[in-house]
Amino acid sequence: MQPVKCSAEVIDIRVLTHDVKEISLRMIDPPQLEFTAGQYISIEVTEMKDGHPRQNNRPYSIASSPEEKEIITLCVNLVKGGPGSTQIHSLQMGDKLKFLYPLGYFTVKEAATSLLFVATGTGIAPIKSMIVHLLRSGSRRPMTLYWGLRSEIDLYYQEAFTSLAKEYPFFKYCVTLSRPTDAWTGLRGRVTTLLPGLIQTVENLEAYLCGNGEMIKEVRTLLIEKGMPRKSVHYEKFY
Numbered sequence: 001m002q003p004v005k006c007s008a009e010v011i012d013i014r015v016l017t018h019d020v021k022e023i024s025l026r027m028i029d030p031p032q033l034e035f036t037a038g039q040y041i042s043i044e045v046t047e048m049k050d051g052h053p054r055q056n057n058r059p060y061s062i063a064s065s066p067e068e069k070e071i072i073t074l075c076v077n078l079v080k081g082g083p084g085s086t087q088i089h090s091l092q093m094g095d096k097l098k099f100l101y102p103l104g105y106f107t108v109k110e111a112a113t114s115l116l117f118v119a120t121g122t123g124i125a126p127i128k129s130m131i132v133h134l135l136r137s138g139s140r141r142p143m144t145l146y147w148g149l150r151s152e153i154d155l156y157y158q159e160a161f162t163s164l165a166k167e168y169p170f171f172k173y174c175v176t177l178s179r180p181t182d183a184w185t186g187l188r189g190r191v192t193t194l195l196p197g198l199i200q201t202v203e204n205l206e207a208y209l210c211g212n213g214e215m216i217k218e219v220r221t222l223l224i225e226k227g228m229p230r231k232s233v234h235y236e237k238f239y
């Protein structure tokens, strides 16, 4: 399907951390958004070029699950001085947004394999959509999520993933902090440092990686070295 122009209205803004907001958008045109978990929208933003405002676009993954067609959510990290993320973080209730959709091929392939998800930062957005969709739609594929964040003040969605892991025993969830305080009793270190010791086998496994390019490169290399076929490592690089 060719990307089409859409519009939506901001109906909820949740401050998740000091630099991450979750924005809920109610679709206006079309009234319902048909998408596949993992896809993104491309939002029109205004940036300054040579002192003049210029229209540009920034991609943002849909964090909500595709069953929710009338309201979609985004999970956006504020990048200092970045026009796109600053514009999104400045949105107020009732503001209207224009964007293109549907975009992207970072979607879970149908197979009988186990699933490994690895995210850093807001790279969790498409992965949350995928996991919630798989679980709600009755998938019984064993899945593990490793999520790397910096410190305790960067934590969000913990309750959501912990509850899912309790409800669905075949879903395992681990968060690791690269710079925790001394009080942190959970996993410590970057996901890239921890994964070699945590992945026992890559047999019958498909991997979905999302976040910063360095993590993706390192984890991809690790998985391929462990014997995972290249085509089984899927990724979306945010930057």
Ligand SMILES: Cc1cc2nc3c(=O)[nH]c(=O)nc-3n(C[C@H](O)[C@H](O)[C@H](O)COP(=O)(O)OP(=O)(O)OC[C@H]3O[C@@H](n4cnc5c(N)ncnc54)[C@H](O)[C@@H]3O)c2cc1C
Residues within 6 Å of the ligand: 040, 058, 059, 060, 061, 062, 074, 075, 076, 077, 078, 079, 081, 082, 083, 084, 085, 086, 104, 121, 122, 123, 125, 126, 236, 237, 238, 239
């Ligand atoms: C397919 C796709 C989906 C994306 N989905 C999301 C999403 O769901 N949530 C989200 O927060 N971002 C997402 N991004 C990143 C987003 O599109 C922008 O790049 C980001 O918001 C920065 O845009 P900006 O205009 O504020 O800053 P820019 O001036 O465009 O970028 C400034 C610098 O910020 C760095 N940067 C970009 N993204 C991040 C980030 N998330 N954290 C830290 N540094 C960053 C880059 O190195 C870049 O050079 C996605 C990117 C892609 C390619």
